[in-house]
Amino acid sequence: MRKNRLGAVAAMAAVAALALTSCGGGSGEGDADSIRIGIKFDQPGLGFKDGNNYTGFDVDVAKYVANELGYTEENIEWISAPSANRETMLQNDQVDMIFATYSITEERNKVVDFAGPYFVAGQDLLVATDSDIASPEDLNGKNLCSVTGSTSAQKVKDNYAENTNLQELPGYAECVTQMGGGTIDAVTTDDIILAGLAAQPAYQGKFKVVGAPFSEENYGVGLPDGTDKCGDINAAISKMIESGAWDEALTANTEGTGYTPNSETNPPELSDTCA
Structure with missing residues (x-):
């Protein structure tokens, strides 16, 4: 699957060239030297775009996996993958894979494949620091916000x-x-996302994560349906975990937030097949 497998004879080279195109995800122009990865552009600590810089835990895992597949950081084309568009982007060949806090669910798995999970989060609530909301049961009659395409608010x-x-x-x-303006009482999504938001300079001291997660959200690598790449991607994630690079990336992207992931589910165990 790696791109540098070149044969010694013309026939072998032709086969290798076909393999390279497949590994690159089959971009519209057949460019086997780049890979299109969907991430969030607006989630500090996970996927965040600042000018030409892309940072966050999702980004770091994506870079590591891409490198294991034979792509340098310079070969990555980062593409914004809003929650509501992720399945469509994979189905329409707009991206080769997605690392965007993409929870593995049965419904999504009907139309796309998932490698992973590479992280297990827990759904929680972000509220004002002086709020008395302590659990999702306290939200009756309250205004709860989440993003378009997410399943979090409906679960509550x-x-x-x-x-x-x-x-x-x-x-x-x-x-x-x-x-902050008082029209929303709580925001819900995964705890690691909320921690990243609460840690931003503009929000520090104004909001808090309730700290009582009430779900397990398995973050997977979104892939086109029928892919044969799951085993290689899972092997790359396992290598990242075993090498210590996974822990380093998580610590670097959550430092100062007070967030501690569930040690019973993280780091996750992976198989050699699609989730």
């Missing part, structure tokens, strides 16, 4: 507080801004 309404008023916005930053 279905399982914990049926009288919650749901509000969907394009990004978590918009949710937090409205909560």
Whole structure:
């Protein structure tokens, strides 16, 4: 699967060239020297775009995996992958893979494949520092925000507080801004995302993560349906974990947030097949 496997004879070289195109994800122009990776552009600590710089835990895992597949950082084309568009982007060949806090679910697995998981988060709540909201059950009659295309807010309404008023916005930053203005009572998504938001200079001291996660969210690598890349990607993630690079990336991207991942589920165990 690696790109540097060149044969000694013309026939072998032709076969290798075909393999390279496949590994590169089959971009519209057949460029086997680059790979298109979807990430979030607006999630500090996970996937964040600042000018031409891309940072976060998802980004670091994506870089490591891409390198193991034969792509240098310079070969990566980063593409914004909003929650509501991820399945469509994979189905329409807009990206080769997605690392974007992409929870593995049965419904999504009907139309796309997943490698991983590379992280297990837990759904939690972000509230104002003086809020008395301590659990999802406290959200009846309250305004709860999450992003368009996410399943988080609906889970709260279905399982914990049926009288919650749901509000969907394009990004978590918009949710937090409205909560600062008093029109939103809580923001819900995965704990590691909320920790990254709460740690931002503009928000420090204003908001807190409740710290009572009530789900398990398995972050997978989104791939086109029917892919044969899961085994290689899972091997790369396992190598990252075993080498210590996974821990280093997680610490670097959550430092100062007070966030501690669940040690019973992290780092996750991987198989050699799709999740």
